[in-house]
Amino acid sequence: MATRLSKLLSLVVSTSIAATVASAAVGGELQKIMKARGLTEKDVIHAAKTYTPSGGRDEFIVFSSGGQSGQIIVYGVPTMRILKYIAVFTPEPWQGYGYDEDSKKVLREGNIRGREINWGDTHHPGLSEKDGKYDGKWLVINDKANPRVAVIDLKDFETKQIVVNPVFKSEHGGAFFTPNSEYILEACQYAAPFDNNYHPIEEYKETYRGGVTFWKFDPKKGRIKPKDSFVLELPPYMQDLSDAGKGASYGWGFTNSFNTEMYTGGIEVGMPPFEAGCSRNDTDFLHVYNWQKLAKLAKNKKNYKMINGIKVIPMSVAVANNALFLIPEPKSPHGVDVSPDGEYITVCGKLDTHASVYKWSKIKKLIKNHEYAGKDPYGIPILDMKKSLHGQVELGLGPLHNQYSNVDGEIYTSLYVDSQIVKWNYKKLKVLDKVNVHYNVGHLCGMEGKSADPQGKYIISLNKLAIDRFDPVGPLHPQNHQLIDVSGKKMDLLVDMPLPLGEPHQAVAIRASKLHPEVRYKMGTNTKTGKPHIGKTLAGQERIVRKGKNVYVYATLVRSHINPERITVNKGDTVTIYLTNLERAQDETHGFTVDNFDIHASLEPGETAELKFKADIEGVFPYYCTEFCSALHLEMMGYLMVKDPNKKYVSAQKLKMKKMSKAELKAEYDKTVAVNAATDAVIQSVVKFLKANHYEKYPTVKALVEDALDQYGKIPEQKKKSDAAVKAGDYEKAVLFENMIWQYMVKTADVGIRAKDLLVKKVATKQSPAAEAGERAFGEGGCGGCHVIGKVSSGPDLTGVLLRHENAEKWVKDFVMDPASKYNDPYVKSMIDYFNLKMPNQHMNEKEVKNIIEYLKWVDENANLF
Known part of the structure; x- marks a missing residue:
């Protein structure tokens, strides 16, 4: 088994990290895990093909319809990790979609005949194209239940527009871009x-x-x-x-159909059901x-008629201009x-075991020759x-959908009845x-499998x-997306x-390298329009502002306070x-709600949002x-206080x-100032390190430092206020301002230390596989x-530990494996007494x-960085 496992691992992994895994396998650790979990060698291969280490990235990003959720699901391949839900046709509380005024405007674009529609059945996502290839800029998706199409901007993965089809009462076949994104079908x-x-x-029929x-x-x-x-009548x-x-075939489009029998059902009046008449x-x-x-x-106005505000080209006009044709296709195609x-052009019919392949050059010739x-x-x-056919091939029961391969002539087809690909x-x-x-x-879903x-x-x-694929969670099971190599x-x-x-009905995948989403907005952006928000408010x-019975609050959010902190209406x-x-730091999102008023906003760095509600109940409401x-x-909160202007309020007796x-x-003030000075010393040491190691060369580190x-x-503004309070003899207020300074220092130190840790990894010498394994073992x-590492904590700093003892590697090894054997060693005893x-x-x-010893060697090599 060990020999076969070694061969297996040599095939699966070839990087330095993989070498560490292989060495663990030789020691039996992998075999133990496999035995305990009942894993086969094939399972290990599959795991290696889909696993991405912490902080790793996927090669492809998938946009899957969310079906009756009315949303889009985003996940990565090969990890199959869900990364995001994009709110489209339905309210989504976490992102505040449908709860703040700006997203409500987008959602309300989807109203139909004056009626609010708050759910959708998303079906077919489509990616924008250039020369038939996905360009990673825009994503569109349709709503089968309420014929609508939505546009999502892939710069921030947010829905920007919803359009309602004014003549269709139902649709399933959307949304599909033409090769240069001229139209969406x-x-x-x-x-x-x-x-x-x-x-x-x-x-x-009429x-x-x-x-x-x-x-x-x-x-x-x-x-x-x-x-x-415009609409083509069919x-x-x-x-x-x-x-x-x-x-x-550029410039042409293809749409299949079912029920060419034009059967209309009627089981309630004794007619055969729809599915019988639709399959004749x-x-x-x-x-x-x-x-x-x-x-x-x-x-040209003579070629169309206006119906419900949209141009409709009649069939007769399309036929007269040689722009519309029909070709028989397999029964009940999908x-x-x-x-x-x-x-x-490949078409599969659910009620036909064959796939039919049409050839455009043949179709074109038939059209040309009438x-x-x-x-x-x-x-x-x-x-x-x-x-019109190139030919047919028998595939199996229930052929449905197709995706193309990067190998010329190869295609993949789903078989619904046979449950096969x-x-x-x-x-x-x-x-x-x-x-x-x-x-x-x-x-x-192929990887860009319907593109050029x-x-x-x-x-x-x-x-x-x-x-039976997952743990039981009740009668409603999840859907199952399976990744196939x-x-x-x-x-x-x-x-x-x-x-x-x-x-989830259909999905499209694109190379992650084609996506370039932003990590922050320009300050004060209305993310639904991309323009400056009318409510943009800077520090x-x-x-x-009160205007009659309308109150306008211009507020800001930043770690860790909301300004203003009291609103009385x-x-x-x-x-x-x-x-x-x-905020300017990446991933520093803030949310906002007022208890009991059913509103919520999610604000990414630089975003401005609008919330609106009627203060129709009296009381005190935290936000x-x-x-x-x-x-x-x-502590990032405040109070909305709603008073009744027709009532007289008697103040409660103040507590003594x-x-x-x-x-x-004065003593508390001095103590707080001393703590701030010590904290500032830490900040300055971090700043000195960052400057000495040229943090500005690394964009991610630079962004953290700027934040x-x-x-x-x-801090200087708060210090002025503190000094003024001291001068006025108001030490209570001075302590509060000094505490505010400490809070800013804590935020500075938090981000600065993150920047330092990231910079250390970038400028330090590369770890060997053994040192990487040692760092993991040190942590785990x-x-x-x-x-x-780098400072005294509950125990001594281990930087330089390999220089403190003769035959140090053996000494450290013996001590780690049997600490008690050295408790009476004079050096160890002094450490025990000091640290208790x-x-x-x-x-x-x-x-x-x-x-771990190899890791400590790496620490010593880079001791100046810790």
Whole structure:
């Protein structure tokens, strides 16, 4: 077993860190873990392929629909770690989405016919493209339940716009970008009248309609332009998913359908159910349209009619201009996917075991020669299926969705009924491999697998059922996303990931290197518009303004206080609070709420947000920072006091409390000043170290130092106030100002020490694998509980410990493995007497101790840094 395990590890790991793991395996530690947990060698390989060390990064970022949550889920590959939920169509309390006024404005853009809609069913996310390749700038997603499309800015992963489809009553097939993000395609699903009037179901064929909306998109501003958008009217076939042509087929679009029978059900009147009537025909229709030509037609009023404020191009106009065609496709298809070069179009039908591959050059030739097999009832030309096909291949039961490989001709298809993923060649029409998944897979997510530049490496199976895969949590199970390694000849299922938010329907993945999100905003930014907020408030500008029964509060938040700390209003006042986060440090978010008023804001560094509510109940209501932001987080609060202007209030008798004498206050003041001086000495030593080691060369360290200096820069103003209080003999107030100075010093020291620790890692000599293992053993073994490298703590500083004894490495090894054997050693005895503490036996093995010694050697090499 040990020999086989060594071979295994040599294949899996080749870095210096991996060498440490291998050495641990030789000592039997890995074998013990494998035995205890019942792991196989294959399990270890899978773990190595998906594990990323603490602080590591993923190669790909996945944006998954959140289904009925109305949100988007963001996670990394290969770790499958969830990184964020993006609020889109539903309120999200943590981020304050739907609770502050600015996000409410975005959410309310999604109102339909004057009605508030506060939930959504997100389905198909789409990434903006340039030349058919993902550019990492914008993300869009549709709402199946309420036909809408939202735009998310990938600079901050926030929803910026929601547009409502004014003619569709349902949609499933959105949102899909054209290759240069000119348009976003959104297809209708369940046919309905375009107007908002009642029409009997008996008029289905005459008045009910399907369609595709072409939302004009501005890729620079990242906004949909409804006035420049238009709809292509289609028959009342149930349109489904779409894909835009690219390369050879650029300028064209493809949308599949089901229920070309135009059946309308009616089990309540004795008719067969929908699914019976919708499956009568042998084939359904693939819609083929020239969106470039349609866009030109939409510029002339004679080619469209306005319905509910949007341009609608009738079928007859599209047909007359050779811009709309139909091709028979497999029964009940659920996706259409254009190959990276745009030449092949793959369609799978749920009720057909075959995948059908169409060839664009053949379709183009049929269109050019006006070679039609007939027309549908609405006069749309039908192209011959056999003449349009490149060929068909039998894949299995329930083929659904496709993703392309980076290998020419390779494609992956999900099999819903068989619960499998099949790899096959769409050019050679040959099945290459299959792998089982758990269970009933719907969509697939490849790494940029629907772009012109698929990356291969991984496929994610978005399974509808989890059944027995996870710990039971009640009748409602999570969905199961399974990561599959497709880099080898055989597909290899690596790991399961439960997703317990909504029903994640479809996902798209992009290389993490293409994403460049900001870590802070320009001070006072309205993050929903990207412009300066009307309520932008800088330090020193805090104020409360009353205009009649409207009260405007201009407030700031910074570690660790909210300014102002007291707000008094009258019952019945409308209160508007503008909040600005003054932080510049990365990840220093502040939240804000007023108890009992159902409002919340989340403010990232530099952001300004607006909260508005009516103070309709009398009382005293604490407000506080909801994000644990600093050591003094609990003190970051204030009071909203709502009084009834029609009541007379009698002051409660003041409690008589013993006051400190002036001498006692003077002693407390002197003590506080001394503590501040000592704290400042620590800060100056850190500053000296940072300057000496050129912190400005390292952007991350520099950002921390700038934040620390920002906190430190607030001290002189407080010192002036303290000195003025002392001069006036008011030591009680002087102590308060000195305490405020200490708080700023603590914040400065906290950030400064983080900067120093980070700088040490950057300028120190590189650790050997053994030293890295030793540092881990030092931390995990509890050594840091008494010993702090670089200073005396509960135990002596270990910097230079290898210089204090003859044959020091052996001495340290013996002492760590058997401390009691040296308790009577004169040196050790003096340490025990000084620290009043004996070194405990941490029961480390020889390998761990040897690695700790290597770590201590590294410490000595870099002693000047500690």
